Amino acid sequence: MQKQPTQGLTALLSERFGFASFRPHQQAICEAVTAGEDALVVMPTGAGKSLTYQLPGVARGGTTLVISPLIALIEDQAQKLSSMGFRAERIHSGLSREKSRSVCFSYLDGDLDFLFIAPERLGVPGFVEMLAKRRLALVAVDEAHCISHWGHDFRPDYRMLRERIPRLGESPVIALTATATPKVQDDILVQLGRPRANRFIHGFRRENIAIEMVEMTVSERADTACRLLATKGRRPAIIYAPTRKQAESVAAQLGRERRFKCAAYHAGMPPKERDEVQRAFLTGELEVIVATIAFGMGIDKSDIRTVVHLALPGSVEAYYQEIGRAGRDGEPSLAVLLYSYADIRVQEFFHERSYPEPQILEDVASHLDHEYIDPEDLADQVDLDMEKLQVVLHKLRIHGGAVIDFDERVRVGHDRWRDTYIEQREHKSSQLRLMARFPESTGCRMITLVRYFGDKDADQACGTCDVCAPKSTTVREFRTPTTKEARVLAGILDALIEWDDQATGRLFREVGTGMPRREFEALLGALVRADWLVIENTSFEKEGRNIPYRRVRLSAAGRRAAQRPTDAIGKLQLTVVAEKSSQRAKKSTGPTIRKKANVEKATSCKKTKTQELPTSVRPSGTEASTALVARIRAWRLEESRHRGVPAFRILTDRTLEAVAAAGPRNAVQLLAIKGIGPRLLELYGEELLELVVAVDSQL
Numbered sequence: 001m002q003k004q005p006t007q008g009l010t011a012l013l014s015e016r017f018g019f020a021s022f023r024p025h026q027q028a029i030c031e032a033v034t035a036g037e038d039a040l041v042v043m044p045t046g047a048g049k050s051l052t053y054q055l056p057g058v059a060r061g062g063t064t065l066v067i068s069p070l071i072a073l074i075e076d077q078a079q080k081l082s083s084m085g086f087r088a089e090r091i092h093s094g095l096s097r098e099k100s101r102s103v104c105f106s107y108l109d110g111d112l113d114f115l116f117i118a119p120e121r122l123g124v125p126g127f128v129e130m131l132a133k134r135r136l137a138l139v140a141v142d143e144a145h146c147i148s149h150w151g152h153d154f155r156p157d158y159r160m161l162r163e164r165i166p167r168l169g170e171s172p173v174i175a176l177t178a179t180a181t182p183k184v185q186d187d188i189l190v191q192l193g194r195p196r197a198n199r200f201i202h203g204f205r206r207e208n209i210a211i212e213m214v215e216m217t218v219s220e221r222a223d224t225a226c227r228l229l230a231t232k233g234r235r236p237a238i239i240y241a242p243t244r245k246q247a248e249s250v251a252a253q254l255g256r257e258r259r260f261k262c263a264a265y266h267a268g269m270p271p272k273e274r275d276e277v278q279r280a281f282l283t284g285e286l287e288v289i290v291a292t293i294a295f296g297m298g299i300d301k302s303d304i305r306t307v308v309h310l311a312l313p314g315s316v317e318a319y320y321q322e323i324g325r326a327g328r329d330g331e332p333s334l335a336v337l338l339y340s341y342a343d344i345r346v347q348e349f350f351h352e353r354s355y356p357e358p359q360i361l362e363d364v365a366s367h368l369d370h371e372y373i374d375p376e377d378l379a380d381q382v383d384l385d386m387e388k389l390q391v392v393l394h395k396l397r398i399h400g401g402a403v404i405d406f407d408e409r410v411r412v413g414h415d416r417w418r419d420t421y422i423e424q425r426e427h428k429s430s431q432l433r434l435m436a437r438f439p440e441s442t443g444c445r446m447i448t449l450v451r452y453f454g455d456k457d458a459d460q461a462c463g464t465c466d467v468c469a470p471k472s473t474t475v476r477e478f479r480t481p482t483t484k485e486a487r488v489l490a491g492i493l494d495a496l497i498e499w500d501d502q503a504t505g506r507l508f509r510e511v512g513t514g515m516p517r518r519e520f521e522a523l524l525g526a527l528v529r530a531d532w533l534v535i536e537n538t539s540f541e542k543e544g545r546n547i548p549y550r551r552v553r554l555s556a557a558g559r560r561a562a563q564r565p566t567d568a569i570g571k572l573q574l575t576v577v578a579e580k581s582s583q584r585a586k587k588s589t590g591p592t593i594r595k596k597a598n599v600e601k602a603t604s605c606k607k608t609k610t611q612e613l614p615t616s617v618r619p620s621g622t623e624a625s626t627a628l629v630a631r632i633r634a635w636r637l638e639e640s641r642h643r644g645v646p647a648f649r650i651l652t653d654r655t656l657e658a659v660a661a662a663g664p665r666n667a668v669q670l671l672a673i674k675g676i677g678p679r680l681l682e683l684y685g686e687e688l689l690e691l692v693v694a695v696d697s698q699l
């Protein structure tokens with residue numbers, strides 16, 4: 001097909017679609033697709049993705065086949081197009097056989113501009129062959145993230161596309177979604193057999209949302225949220241709570257303070273009550289809603305000024321969706337995350353519940369055969385309560401291990417469900433860890449988000465987040481460094497003058513700070529904000545896994561500061577949590593005392609433990625392994641406090657000692673150690689390897 005002149009597309013846009021002009025990025029996509037190129041479009045909800053298949057479809061002439069996962073979406077889109085005067089039809093399980101047949105005839109007669117189907121329709125015998133009798137103008141796959149088992153809504157029916165789409169002929173394919181990380185993008189295109197399609201990843205930057213992330217204990221968070229929202233201009237607001245119970249208790253607490261009208265919203269409430277809360281929030285009767293993630297789907301309220309998170313969300317995608325509900329009207333808005341690393345445990349609990357151990361699925365699957373059976377009977381056989389069994393069956397169904405009929409009865413499916421399930425399960429938990437690391441990253445928050453989605457628009461810092469504009473934050477405030485902090489800051493500058501551009505973990509050990517890693521990271525953050533340091537997020541590839549780490553180097557300003565460190569550091573501003581500053585000042589010697597206790601404990605561990613070490617794992621008691629055991633132990637203790645989990649959950653004694661004995665120098669050697677798997681490698685690989693190097697270089 002010839003490239004449609006741009007003029008032609010603009011004319012079609014106004015004549016057939018009634019739009020005066022293109023929205024950002026629509027034109028480029030429409031031109032490429034009209035010219036017959038394949039495309040992947042990833043733009044946020046509401047950006048206007050539909051037009052990017054509709055207009056090219058019309059421009060190319062003939063029928064555009066649209067594959068969409070939900071009947072409701074199909075009906076909605078088909079109706080909209082019909083009302084605009086297009087010949088749009090649909091075939092799905094909600095329509096009578098006669099109706100479907102007549103739609104097929106219309107298609108074969110060339111009477112349709114658009115034909116909408118759900119993906120499972122392609123599995124109906126003869127359907128693909130029927131479609132293939134004509135040449136389709138375009139194939140559009142909407143909500144394309146459903147095709148990838150990495151995506152959050154994986155639909156096995158979408159997997160059929162891989163095999164069926166080529167049988168539809170040579171038509172160009174356009175895939176559209178609002179949410180796909182680069183990994184999911186790759187998977188979508190591979191599944192569609194179009195790995196080299198143009199990628200249009202746009203629009204994730206939200207200029208008017210100022211992001212702020214503040215670490216604090218759970219007990220302080222509700223008060224902080226209440227104070228924050230006491231300012232009128234920060235309402236209406238959504239407060240996201242991690243559990244239903246907390247949503248209720250925080251709503252009750254805020255209600256008692258009577259500063260503004262608020263209510264809880266979660267999936268455990270009776271639907272009528274929930275609808276009432278939602279209605280009251282939309283009309284403005286309620287100014288604040290304390291909700292679990294159940295709230296927000298399809299919420300169309302443009303003037304939400306603030307979104308507060310009372311804990312870490314389960315993934316960066318979820319976080320983006322949730323804060324994205326602020327400021328749809330384009331006015332300045334705020335997103336405040338109150339968190340601590342230990343929040344990850346709540347999320348891990350949810351994860352374990354929604355993605356049970358593969359062994360449990362295995363068990364249930366082994367009780368299925370080709371006869372349909374009632375889930376209740378099955379529950380007795382496998383000794384699971386109904387709720388758990390339903391989760392297991394749902395996962396088995398999605399991954400093909402079970403087939404469920406209209407009466408909810410179940411029979412065995414194929415046995416290839418394991419790989420995709422296990423990958424999906426692991427992917428989810430790695431997304432969780434990525435989210436947990438987000439607040440501790442030192443770059444512009446918006447750039448981090450935009451990059452996460454693979455959006456190219458990632459050069460410009462937002463200028464409003466807590467990293468870009470530390471002086472205008474709402475919850476944090478600033479103070480000058482303590483003597484100890486000043487000493488560490490000077491140490492950092494020194495170390496970088498000596499050896500610029502090193503991994504942050506190595507720098508930490510080299511400076512020998514006598515402070516926990518997170519306090520050290522906070523100081524690095526302050527230096528980045530002062531423009532003295534540049535931190536680069538990078539990664540190395542090992543066994544197909546991407547292991548992230550960060551490198552740090554001095555900027556020109558940093559070099560200048562290093563010339564007169566005392567002066568410069570005295571003027572530096574460090575962040576603290578506001579309102580808490582008075583308490584902190586009182587306790588300012590606290591961390592030092594705690595730290596001493598740490599070190600003592602670590603040292604005594606070293607003495608006793610190294611004496612007890614079995615000779616088999618300690619190569620003739622070399623100095624290296626003894627020193628290394630102590631270093632890894634000290635690190636483990638700190639990490640366990642930091643994460644709020646027992647030390648053995650970080651690394652068991654046995655694994656720790658095996659690492660010290662082996663002294664691995666790279667990820668491959670590390671992985672070869674018994675007890676170190678991909679998960680540990682990803683979590684701690686970088687730090688363990690750095691410990692080895694640090695101890696070696698001291699000897």
Ligand code: ADP
Nearest residue numbers: 019020021022023044045046047048049050051
């Ligand atoms: P998405 O699929 O990206 O979530 P839609 O395609 O449903 O978004 O579009 C969202 C809204 O924007 C729709 O109401 C649509 O009519 C409108 N829209 C799309 N393109 C334009 C345009 N160029 N000018 C004006 N409105 C547009």
Ligand code: MG
Nearest residue numbers: 046049050142
């Ligand atoms: Mg859409």
